[in-house]
Amino acid sequence: MDIDVVLQSFGLISRWQVMLACLVGVIWGMFVGVTPGLTGIMAVVIALPFTFFFEPQTAIALLLGIYVTAIYGGSVTAIMIATPGTPNAAATLLDGYPMACQGKARQALEMALYASVTAGVVSTVVAMTIFPIVATFALRFGAPEIFALIVFSITIIAGVSGDSLIKGFIAAALGFLLATVGQDPIHGSSRFTFGLHELQGGMHILTVLVGLFTIPEIIVRGVEAYRAKVKVTVGEMGPSLTWRQYFRYFPTYMRSSAAGSLIGALPGLGGSPAAFLGYFIAQRFSKHPERFGKGELEGVAGAESGNNAVCGPALVPMMSLGIPGDTTTAVLMGALIVHGLSPGPMLFTNNPQFVYSVFLLLFVCLVMLLVIGYGVVRMARWVVEVPTQILFPVVLIFATFGTYAVRGSMIDVISMFGVGILGFAMRTQGIPAAPFAIAFILGPLFENEFRKSLIISQGSLEIFVSSAISVTFLLLAVASAVATVYLHWRLKGTEGEKMMQA
């Protein structure tokens, strides 16, 4: 990293227009993040045409502000009303929502915010200092390497299965199955679309997440409120997060940021797998893995570190190779191209100041996120004071509107309710929802990379063990699977002993 160039890039961004664009982006991103159905990608797309008329730095400042904030914003609704505002927030919901139900919403929200900002800063520093290394790193990951990484990530399923591995696998199998709906990724033929053209694009992830997490919650809480016949509210936000609590999880932020950064630097994976991987790593290293999923602060820390760590590194393959890391960076790239800053191998050579100014802007956005986010946390207390009888019908309306808004398709709304009924049935049987969600997210990647690898190797399975990277991840996957089974066996053992003693 050339310090002179970095100093020059300071000059590029220290203008009031750029700062204002950042602020507008952060506020707009926050609004979109907390509104179910409006995703970060939609927010940047709406802002994109405006940026045609801006200076490049101002344009990118606006879009970066939205990008960074929407990832955090989604967690607010996930924690408060069990509705992931964006797909990235699904992993945050697993522990954040139980915390809110226990009257610890404030801690969960603040942890999500601080973990997001910490991970954002850490990952951006990494991306900035070792830009050229990260740039070539992305190219080292071909289909078999990504496949091995996905296999490793799939072992997360065991970690979020709760008490019964079998039930977790049932949920995962259902998730994988649902993910096959749509166009075959290789041959383009239709699968399980029942002749409906709208289903050719497959089920939208937000449709599935809202159906899986929000609808069963609405049913359960509705029944509770009906039976209680009194005003039911959570009523309290709970205490604020202490500095000690924040610093206690410092290693968690680092580990989960590392996982998120890895996913971010690889094209095509995006924030949702990163959040789950961050969550999983946090659980693996935790002293109390059994508390995850029941309202563990560290779970929120892991998930939010994971998804926000994607931002910085995702910009690297985009700017250095012209390959966007996810759909939102694809729009950022579109904006750069319109401004004549064609991302690719020449951008860093021709315009290193610009590349560094983008990273510096990311820091600015993160600081603004901290401030605006803190305001939103304070406002969130309005939600806990609303009685369940009013809150959850409103949530239902938003879930329905939001699902429709994503693609403007009624099929999505119908599917959402279908998945909702399935989710409720699973819940009554004690089948966990999280493995379903992870399988749904990773399923298509798993299939696609597996089949692509075999096309490249012309059917030989050797391709999966022919590079050090894929072998490493496959071994990690085996180790992780063995560890999980051992952990379950040990837990079952101690429970058995307790029962014997009683």
Added chain:
Amino acid sequence: MLKYFRFVTVLAGVSLAMAAALPADAGEYPDRPIKIVVPSGAGGSTDTAARILAVNIYEAIGQPVVVFNKKGASGGIGINYGINVKPDGYILMEGMIGGHVLHPAMNKGAGYTPKDYTPIAMTQMNPNVLVVRDDSPYKSVKDLLAAIKKSPGKLKFSHAGAGSIHFFGIHLLLKVAGLTKEHAIAVPYKGGKRSMAGLLRGEVDFHQTNLVSAIDFIQAGKVRALAVTTKKRLKLLPDVPTYTEVGYPEVDIFGWRGIIGPKGLPKEIVDKWATAIQKTMKRRGWKKLVTRVGDIPRYMGPAEFTKLIDADFKRYRQMAKDLGILVE
């Protein structure tokens, strides 16, 4: 506060829905905003083309133009939506060769053919270029084809999905060179950019893509261009021969974008749009943005555009049949 935010959103949503439901009888076309469906993802080149036109055409058409994306199924989802709307000119599509021609040409189940839509005008085009990695032993189209012929089923090429221009371009070359689809292995990627990454990574041996996606890598010396699909050499790549020069003039595939309406769109509306597009294309703002994204401005009116689409569809349907890649 959050609740109020949401309340406002719902209110806005409801009023918008009500506004959209109002009958469109009053006044002359257009008397309310027009929507353009982009059948691919946000941020892609088709999307950018639509948005550049939308921000520039306001003066010429007299109403705001709003762009929205409906992606999936190689463009099939958005196009199936766009062809089935009321032909009143308030919902149009951003046309692209992949979704509008190539996808239905190789997929009988696509749900539409060019007969089901009304081409209005082409706005821009983008030539294609055949590339190999810089360290590749193939220095020319002849070298590459000879190697493919010598060991069939060995060399691989990357493409952005069956039905993409990357996929068809190479198959067109194989066909005119007298080879079959079994001669080279098609490796699918999600999108053109990632199929370029597949080439850089060495997973495949060759790749044909639009000039915009390749130019940076060519100039950076990471890939070598073997041929371009234009009739004349490109100013940007003066040393790269055209397919015509190397003996395959039939490989003239190029990407195009334009505006397309649903079937049965009244002639007045088609003409109004064609004129508005022609006027907009003269604007400096439009030209500047389009050339920056690497496209070549190129106007084609309704009649000519329809002729091109019909001819291309016939040709690629036949090609899909011949090569055995037609999905029934």
